[in-house]
Amino acid sequence: MTSFKEFAQACEVIEETSGSLDMTSLVAELLDRVSLEELPVVTHFVMGEVFPAWSSEEIGVGAGILYAALAKSSGLSVNEIENIVKETGDIGKTAVRALGKNSKGQATFSSFFTEAHELSILEVFQRFQTISKASGKGSQAARIKNLQYLFNSASAEEVGYIARLAVEDLRIGVGEGIVRDAIAAAFNVPVEVVERGFMLTNDLGLVATTAKQGGTEAVSELDLQLDRPIRMMLAQITPTLEATLSDIGEAAIEWKFDGARVQIHKDGDKIKLYSRRLEDISNSLPDIVESVKKYVHADSAILDGEAVAIDEEGHPRAFQDILKRFRRKYDVHSTAKEIPLTLNIFDIMYLNGKNLIDEPLVKRRELLSGCVENSDSIIQVDKQVITSDLEKINTIYSEALKAGHEGIMIKNPQSPYSPGKRGKNWLKKKPVMETLDLVVIGAEWGYGRRTSFMGSYALACHDPETGRFLPVGKVATGFSDEQLSEFTALFSDLIIMESGKKIELKPEVIFEIAFEEIQKSTNYESGYALRFPRLVNVRDDKSLEDVETIGRLEEMYKLQRERS
Structure with a gap:
C-alpha cells in the first residue's frame, strides 16, 4: 500500500520540474510504482481531480469549509487562516504554515497517532468520498470533520497537497496531455491507443488500469459504455x-x-x-x-x-x-x-x-x-x-x-x-460578434456603489498539456447591478483566497465573452489579451473541457491578422 507521503513527495518534485518531457517521465514513474487499486486514484489526483469527469460525485469543498477545517486543526481562528492566505497566495502553503504554527497547542501533524500510522493514498481518497456523500443537515460539519481528520493525520510534506486536492487545484502543471503520454510510457502502449481509449471512456484512470493489466490489446478493446457519458464533439x-x-x-x-x-x-x-x-x-x-x-x-x-x-x-x-x-x-x-x-x-x-x-x-x-x-x-x-x-x-x-x-x-x-x-x-x-468561452479565475471588489460586489472578473484560457489556466484579461462590462449581485453570491462559494481587493476563484464558471480583437500582450501569462471584452452569457451548460485553448487563441490571432 502506497503512503500519501510518497505521492506528496512525487508532486513536490514534479512541481519543481520544468519541461513537459521531464514531467511526463516523472508521472510515468509514479503511475508505474503504485498498485492496480491505487492507479486510477493517483491518475486523477495528479491532475488535481478527485473523481473522473463523467462521475456524478463531487467533493463540494469551498473556501469556507476548508478554512474552518484548517482553523479547527491548527487552533488558529478562521480570520488568522484568511490572513495567512493573503500572505502566501496559495492554499497549500497556507495549510503548511497554519498547521506548523500550532499556536494553541492543538494536536497536528500526526500527533493523534503512533509513528506507525501513515496516511495511505486510498485512505485519503476514501475520506474524500465520504465528504462527497455528505448531504442534508449537518453535511457541512461532516465535511469539516473529515478534512480535520486528514489534516491531523498528515505530515508537513502531505498537508499542503491534501488542501489543494480538497479544492481540486493541485498546481503542479500536470494536465491530460502529460498523463496520457505518461500512461503510454509507463505501460508501453502507443500514445494514439491511449488517446482513443480516453476518447471512448472519458476516464484516464480506467485507461491506466487497463493498460497496466492488459497492455495495448486491452486498451484497444475499450469502448463506449451506456450510462458513462463521453465528451461531445x-x-x-x-x-x-x-x-x-x-x-x-x-x-x-x-x-x-x-x-x-x-x-x-x-x-x-x-x-x-x-x-x-x-x-x-x-x-x-x-x-x-x-x-x-x-x-x-x-x-x-x-x-x-x-x-x-x-x-x-x-x-x-x-x-x-x-x-x-x-x-x-x-x-x-x-x-x-x-x-x-x-x-x-x-x-x-x-x-x-x-x-x-x-x-x-x-x-x-x-x-x-x-x-x-x-x-x-x-x-x-x-x-x-x-x-x-x-x-x-x-x-x-x-x-x-x-x-x-x-x-x-x-x-x-x-x-x-x-x-x-x-x-x-x-x-x-453565426452573425454575432465572435465570442470565446473563458473560465473565471479571479475577481476584484468594486468601488463606490459597487463596493459590496465583485466588480470585475479575471478570465483565462486552457493549456491542455499542463492543465493550467492562462490569464487573458479581465471583463468589467456587460452586466447590471442585479447580475453583479447574483455573481457575487455565485462566486462566494468558489473563493480560494483574498488579498486586499483581489480575489482568487476556483476555476469553475464559464463566461461567454465577446471582444473586438485579440492582441499580443506581455501582461498576461497566455501572451494574449482581449480588446474591449464584454460579457455575453454565463454558460452554465459548459464545463472546463469547453474552455478555449491557448492553441485556439493563437489560431484566431493568426486568422485575424490574415484578414486585416
Whole structure:
C-alpha cells in the first residue's frame, strides 16, 4: 500500500520540474510504482481531480469549509487562516504554515497517532468520498470533520497537497496531455491507443488500469459504455463559407439551434440524459425522457442533440429559460408545462451494441433517421442538406436566423464523431460578434456603489498539456447591478483566497465573452489579451473541457491578422 507521503513527495518534485518531457517521465514513474487499486486514484489526483469527469460525485469543498477545517486543526481562528492566505497566495502553503504554527497547542501533524500510522493514498481518497456523500443537515460539519481528520493525520510534506486536492487545484502543471503520454510510457502502449481509449471512456484512470493489466490489446478493446457519458464533439467558427467549401467540397448543412446540448443514453426503457457538462439531468427533464422512450426505436443508443425552449409562437425562448429546466430539482412537471422543450437530434454514436463513432457522418445520419420517429414540437431528427451550392447554403442560413436560431453548422459528410475534439470537420457560422468561452479565475471588489460586489472578473484560457489556466484579461462590462449581485453570491462559494481587493476563484464558471480583437500582450501569462471584452452569457451548460485553448487563441490571432 502506497503512503500519501510518497505521492506528496512525487508532486513536490514534479512541481519543481520544468519541461513537459521531464514531467511526463516523472508521472510515468509514479503511475508505474503504485498498485492496480491505487492507479486510477493517483491518475486523477495528479491532475488535481478527485473523481473522473463523467462521475456524478463531487467533493463540494469551498473556501469556507476548508478554512474552518484548517482553523479547527491548527487552533488558529478562521480570520488568522484568511490572513495567512493573503500572505502566501496559495492554499497549500497556507495549510503548511497554519498547521506548523500550532499556536494553541492543538494536536497536528500526526500527533493523534503512533509513528506507525501513515496516511495511505486510498485512505485519503476514501475520506474524500465520504465528504462527497455528505448531504442534508449537518453535511457541512461532516465535511469539516473529515478534512480535520486528514489534516491531523498528515505530515508537513502531505498537508499542503491534501488542501489543494480538497479544492481540486493541485498546481503542479500536470494536465491530460502529460498523463496520457505518461500512461503510454509507463505501460508501453502507443500514445494514439491511449488517446482513443480516453476518447471512448472519458476516464484516464480506467485507461491506466487497463493498460497496466492488459497492455495495448486491452486498451484497444475499450469502448463506449451506456450510462458513462463521453465528451461531445465540438465546432469552431468558419473563416468563410467559400474557404470551407474549398476544403471539403460538398458540406452537410444543419441549423445551429439556440439551445443546450443533450447527450441521450437509452438502454431499453432506461433513459439517461446528460448536459454538456456531463451532469445527469434526467430527473429535471421528464418530458424529454418520455419522448425518447416513445420515439427512439432502439434497444440501446447514445444520441447527440440540442434541447430548445419554445414560446407560444414556436420561436426559441431565452437561453436562461433552458437553464431553468436543466437546473430544476423540484416541481419539474409544472416547470415542463411552463417551459416546454423540443429535442432536435443530429447525431448517433452507438446503436444496439455497436460503436458508430468511426462511421462517416452520412452513415450515422442514415442510422439515426432509421431509429428516431419524428414528432413535431417534441422530438425530431434535425433537417440536413448536403450541398456545395453557396447560394443554397446562404438561404438555409437566412432561414435559421429568421426562425430565431443562431446560424448554421457546416459539417464534413465523411467525418467521424470525435469526442471532445474541436476541428475543421464541424464548423459554425453565426452573425454575432465572435465570442470565446473563458473560465473565471479571479475577481476584484468594486468601488463606490459597487463596493459590496465583485466588480470585475479575471478570465483565462486552457493549456491542455499542463492543465493550467492562462490569464487573458479581465471583463468589467456587460452586466447590471442585479447580475453583479447574483455573481457575487455565485462566486462566494468558489473563493480560494483574498488579498486586499483581489480575489482568487476556483476555476469553475464559464463566461461567454465577446471582444473586438485579440492582441499580443506581455501582461498576461497566455501572451494574449482581449480588446474591449464584454460579457455575453454565463454558460452554465459548459464545463472546463469547453474552455478555449491557448492553441485556439493563437489560431484566431493568426486568422485575424490574415484578414486585416
